[in-house]
Amino acid sequence: MMEALACDHLVQALHQQLAFRPDDRTGKHTPYAINDAARGACAVFFPQSPSLLADQRRMDQAKGRSNADSLCGSEASSCDKPLRTLRDPVAPAQLFPVCEGISGALERAGHVAACRTFAGQLLMAWDGTEYFASQEMQCARCAQRTHAQGHVTEVHQAMSPGMVAPGRHEVIPVEPACITPPDGHVRQDCEQVAARRWIARQAGRYRWVTL
Incomplete structure (x- = not known):
């Protein structure tokens, strides 16, 4: 029997994996957390505006909360350039454990078994x-x-x-x-x-x- 797997469970798995992301920045050049940049990359799949920041501002004005906050738990909003500066040097393979963790959660919940032929x-x-x-x-x-x-x-x-x-x-x-x-x-x-x-x-x- 398949278990319900809410979006909150997947976001929690994302947070757990991102907690191990390396951050070698020092000094005062750290206004945005590198985890927020990674979460913002995930939140970008949900917007209805030309950019993530524009969508966050629109939702903040309309509802008092953005989708980056409610969906991915990001604490700070930034324009695209600082987010790209944080994300671009990161090799995609460093985030593969996120995929494995979420697919593992789906497997334990019985969703993979439902795909067997x-x-x-x-x-x-x-x-x-x-x-x-x-x-x-x-x-x-x-x-x-x-x-x-x-x-x-x-x-x-x-x-x-x-x-x-x-x-x-x-x-x-x-x-x-x-x-x-x-x-x-x-x-x-x-x-x-x-x-x-x-x-x-x-x-x-x-x-x-x-x-």
Whole structure:
């Protein structure tokens, strides 16, 4: 039997994982907590405004509380630039335990068992997504797309796996696989290579499951 898993439970799991996030800043240059920056990144999925800060201000004026506060427990609001300054140096892999913790909570609540199909198998669907693109900004984790006209676009991409089942509208997302060359590699990454890295990394977690 599946247990109800409220949003508050997922937010609590997020807070527990973020409590271990490193913060090597010193002095007076710490007006915003790094955990608030991470929570703000999650709250950005809920706005109805052009930016997170604009949405927080709108909700603060209308209801006296923003969604970053009520949904993710953030204590301070900031414009986009300070939040990006805090988040950008963080490697995505440092936040993967958040995905594992939340998927574990869903599994314990019985939601993963409801996805099992014939002979207890779990179906894992994969899809690639691009979440950043620029012809002016780049970083070491960017992949490059060269256009026919000769200009280059720097992009961030990921493979987003999720547990699915016939007849179910719900999808249980699991830890993503970043499409970026590992340290020491100069060749462009691709979806197939990223998927193989994910399978190797998750082999222990899913060794008792037929995928």
